[in-house]
Amino acid sequence: MKRVYVNEDWCLACHLCEYYCAAANSGAPNMIKAFKTEGKKPLPRIKVEEGNEVNFAVQCRHCEAKPCVKGCISGALSVKDGVVSVDETRCVGCYTCVLSCPYGCIVIDEEGHRIQKCDLCVKNHNGEPACVQGCPNRAIVFEER
Numbered sequence: 001m002k003r004v005y006v007n008e009d010w011c012l013a014c015h016l017c018e019y020y021c022a023a024a025n026s027g028a029p030n031m032i033k034a035f036k037t038e039g040k041k042p043l044p045r046i047k048v049e050e051g052n053e054v055n056f057a058v059q060c061r062h063c064e065a066k067p068c069v070k071g072c073i074s075g076a077l078s079v080k081d082g083v084v085s086v087d088e089t090r091c092v093g094c095y096t097c098v099l100s101c102p103y104g105c106i107v108i109d110e111e112g113h114r115i116q117k118c119d120l121c122v123k124n125h126n127g128e129p130a131c132v133q134g135c136p137n138r139a140i141v142f143e144e145r
Helices: 016-024 029-038 067-071 094-099 131-136
Strands: 002-008 047-049 055-060 077-080 083-086 140-141
Touching: 002 055, 016 029, 016 055, 016 131, 047 077, 067 077, 067 094, 131 140
Parallel strands: none
Antiparallel strands: 002 140, 047 055, 077 083
């Protein structure tokens, strides 16, 4: 299965992956409309962690163990073709998945009621996830390893 990987040697900590991710998952037709529309600001499902010498982007790893799916009491998290997805209508906001994720990759929406996580842009793009497409330095890649 293809997954998103980060080469921290190439990451510039520009945060463009966060903007592309947020825009892609906002439902808006483009980035300008995603961030200029009145109402809630779109949240990225990827987060750049900055260090003194190392920068890297953190997103759901769609790991083999899938503790978030196992911990979800409402069945809102499911796996299809190796991709962990959220059914936001089933999420009850218990945040067990947030506590279960060993990578800290599940975020809470602005209202604090539901969770959001990377789904590899399976609904938004054909091919590569938005964060991969938007990375100017190609520090983020979508490949099998």
